Amino acid sequence: MKWTPATIERKRVWDEGLFTLTVRAPEVQPFKPGQFLQLGMELPDGHLHRPYSVASPHGELLEFFIVMVDGGALTPRLWNMNEGDQLDVSEKAAGSFTLEHAPAASTLWLIGTGTGLAPYIAMLRTETPWLNYRKIVVVHGARYSRDLAYQDELAHYTSRNPGQFSYVPIVSREACSEGLSGRITTCIENGSLEDKAGIAFSKDCAIMLCGNPDMLNDCESLFAAREITKHKAKSPGQIVIERYW
Numbered sequence: 066m067k068w069t070p071a072t073i074e075r076k077r078v079w080d081e082g083l084f085t086l087t088v089r090a091p092e093v094q095p096f097k098p099g100q101f102l103q104l105g106m107e108l109p110d111g112h113l114h115r116p117y118s119v120a121s122p123h124g125e126l127l128e129f130f131i132v133m134v135d136g137g138a139l140t141p142r143l144w145n146m147n148e149g150d151q152l153d154v155s156e157k158a159a160g161s162f163t164l165e166h167a168p169a170a171s172t173l174w175l176i177g178t179g180t181g182l183a184p185y186i187a188m189l190r191t192e193t194p195w196l197n198y199r200k201i202v203v204v205h206g207a208r209y210s211r212d213l214a215y216q217d218e219l220a221h222y223t224s225r226n227p228g229q230f231s232y233v234p235i236v237s238r239e240a241c242s243e244g245l246s247g248r249i250t251t252c253i254e255n256g257s258l259e260d261k262a263g264i265a266f267s268k269d270c271a272i273m274l275c276g277n278p279d280m281l282n283d284c285e286s287l288f289a290a291r292e293i294t295k296h297k298a299k300s301p302g303q304i305v306i307e308r309y310w
């Protein structure tokens with residue numbers, strides 16, 4: 066892996082342990098929204114690094130939306146970093162969780178849990194989804210309303226693109242006044258997600274799923290029952306998946 070230096074320009078804390086680092090890393094090569102870079106640092110026993118979706122399009126400043134994992138090797142270190150600190154970032158991005166790898170469709174569903182919102186923020190900041198889909202629905206699952214990061218930006222997209230864009234927050238551990246309460250899978254099963262978004266899942270959808278592995282597996286099974294399947298080059302379907310762990 067080739068590393069290049071990144072300097073933390075801003076640290077935005079959404080909640081304890083949930084944060085966005087904006088780093089200046091001018092040597093990172095151009096990448097597609099939805100791809101990931103490695104963040105890391107040299108330690109006495111070797112280089113410690115993990116992959117992170119970039120939450121912004123390519124540019125001199127790059128955003129990473131991160132949650133601290135208790136007992137994790139890297140995230141407690143990232144959480145303790147501040148403006149001006151330096152870390153390593155991989156020069157080249159990787160991954161195929163991009164709009165180019167999603168099927169052509171009328172509706173784009175961007176479904177994520179926790180920091181699985183990151184790749185969608187990067188995509189929505191470019192023209193591509195706005196030009197290619199009649200309807201875009203962002204579904205963000207979190208435990209508590211306070212963990213619904215990027216709400217102001219998403220609200221701005223709603224007001225700028227009425228009819229084209231819907232944002233549906235889903236909160237699992239408390240009532241959610243502006244969205245739905247429960248798990249994403251429950252809201253798919255009981256139809257409340259489609260009601261709230263004002264559109265149904267169909268074969269004319271591209272569905273991107275990102276985040277927690279249980280949510281990904283359960284969503285895949287629910288969609289399979291409706292003959293909505295993974296999109297592959299040899300067997301076109303609707304679903305593209307990014308698994309965080």
Ligand SMILES: Cc1cc2nc3c(=O)[nH]c(=O)nc-3n(C[C@H](O)[C@H](O)[C@H](O)COP(=O)(O)OP(=O)(O)OC[C@H]3O[C@@H](n4cnc5c(N)ncnc54)[C@H](O)[C@@H]3O)c2cc1C
Nearest residue numbers: 115116117118130131132134137138139140180183309310
């Ligand atoms: C392609 C890709 C993109 C990713 N993008 C992001 C991102 O944008 N933001 C982000 O926060 N993370 C992202 N991750 C997860 C990230 O790479 C690390 O796994 C995570 O930050 C934990 O690292 P750690 O060294 O602190 O924990 P580790 O010591 O590596 O692992 C501890 C354990 O925690 C679990 N774990 C990992 N992530 C989580 C989580 N979010 N919540 C609960 N448990 C978890 C795993 O079971 C893991 O074995 C991404 C992973 C992949 C594969």
